[in-house]
Amino acid sequence: MVQIRTDRGSDRASAATGAQRRPAVPRVGRERPNSGNFELYSWYFFRISGLLLILLAITHVVIMHVVNTVDEIDFDFVADRWSSPFWRSFDWLMLVLALLHGLNGARIAIDDYVRPRGWRIFAYSVLWSVAIIFLIIGSIAIVTFNPAAAVGR
């Protein structure tokens, strides 16, 4: 339930108090909400992750393709970069945000366009499986990467 701050005058009782005084029976229309704030936080996550991704992705492109060229990027380059916890965290944050931002968008598209119940369940299952698998694979790669243990080096 949303808490409403009121700064209205004394002759105007706060919205929350007004709602409590009235009977709980809805006057007209649809059922009263009970779904919590998931959609609210999902929307807010979109905004914040979108802003962060602009910064992260542009920095990534500048480092990988402007400052350095593809000719210079090899195993040693990555190993050198990931020797710093900062760049590991940077890449991990980009992975998590990009994955969840994109999949949240796909979730909403499914909500809008996939109406049959069976197909919805199927689409959600695929979506969340992909999210979890890619998160795990990506996290393992970033966290456990150890150049010294690389085969053939």
Added chain:
Amino acid sequence: MQVHLRIQRYNPEVDAKPYFAEYDVEVEPTDRVLDALNLVKWYHDGTLTYRRSCAHGVCGSDAMRINGRNRLACKLLIRDVGTNITIEPLIGFRIIRDLVVDMEPFFEAYKSVLPFLINDDPAPVGERLQSPEDRQRFDDTTKCILCACCTSSCPITWTNDEFVGPAAIVNAHRFIYDSRDQAAAERLAILNQKSGVWRCRTVFNCTEACPRGIQVTRAIEEVKRSLLTGDVS
């Protein structure tokens, strides 16, 4: 000047599916699209069916899809649409006949947001007064005439019949930010559902379609922001 009208026709008792009928009528450039429709109905084909009441852009009855955009036929001048005019009923609604659609789901959504003043304080002897600044806060959304141009232009309402739609949110906005009203929390809770403001993708079709120039997307975003911050001032 001569204009060529392509009008979508459908009589469920006779036709298997909607089809386009074509008419040529003589109008002035300063006539409105509604005048052209009237000419067809009065002199060419009396069975053509459409809604219109005040014919002056106030009642919101004659919203229709004109050359692919939702417009009021009584506000749109012939000179602004050219000589080839395609007229269809509002999409996303069930067609009753020709250009008349079933608006019942639209008004159900409208009613669901409690679009009336709720104030449980004893009624004052005179009016419930409000400062000009407090009135200004929701001035834009008082202009709505419930024509459904916005709701019918929204791609989400085309596929998702649970979405409350931009017009209902505009009318909730009109009371949420009214300093005399006490049910902002109730309305915000209704719009916080999955079928509420969160279906909006900020496509801006609603703002483009509104014949009253209401900044519909802005109003929807203000409601979202209030849901986040809890601030309805």
